[in-house]
Amino acid sequence: xxxxxxxxxxxxxxxxxxxxxxxxxxxxxxxxxxxxxxxxxxxxxxxxxxxxxxxxxxxxxxxxxxxxxxxxxxxxxxxxxxxxxxxxxxxxxxxxxxxxxxxxxxxxxxxxxxxxxxxxxxxxxxxxxxxxxxxxxxx
Numbered sequence: 001x002x003x004x005x006x007x008x009x010x011x012x013x014x015x016x017x018x019x020x021x022x023x024x025x026x027x028x029x030x031x032x033x034x035x036x037x038x039x040x041x042x043x044x045x046x047x048x049x050x051x052x053x054x055x056x057x058x059x060x061x062x063x064x065x066x067x068x069x070x071x072x073x074x075x076x077x078x079x080x081x082x083x084x085x086x087x088x089x090x091x092x093x094x095x096x097x098x099x100x101x102x103x104x105x106x107x108x109x110x111x112x113x114x115x116x117x118x119x120x121x122x123x124x125x126x127x128x129x130x131x132x133x134x135x136x137x138x139x
Contacts, residue, residue: 026093035122042057042058045057054074057127059072059073063119069117080094
């Protein structure tokens with residue numbers, strides 16, 4: 001998949017106000033409020049903006065932070081990391097490699113095997129469940 005290049009106006013038409021605020025303006029949803037923070041459904045979490053597969057339910061875990069947390073992406077080419085010095089903190093922002101959507105942040109306090117916690121806003125994700133994926137493969 002190549003890089004997605006859309007205008008801010010196009011993004012505003014395609015996304016809800018909350019999705020736009022989080023993904024295009026680097027916002028953060030309140031903890032324990034997002035659609036996926038506590039879901040246990042199996043499937044693949046894709047980028048809300050471009051549909052790129054980012055994480056699987058097999059790497060999702062309950063970190064207790066109130067946001068969906070994963071210990072690794074589907075592969076390391078789908079996520080870009082950038083220094084984030086906003087709000088008087090030093091963090092590592094994660095964005096979708098294909099469309100530049102702000103996803104959240106990665107921290108080094110996660111479980112093994114990686115020791116990482118990809119803390120992701122629900123507004124930046126869509127969950128494609130195993131059943132939905134089966135339906136797409138077998139019309």
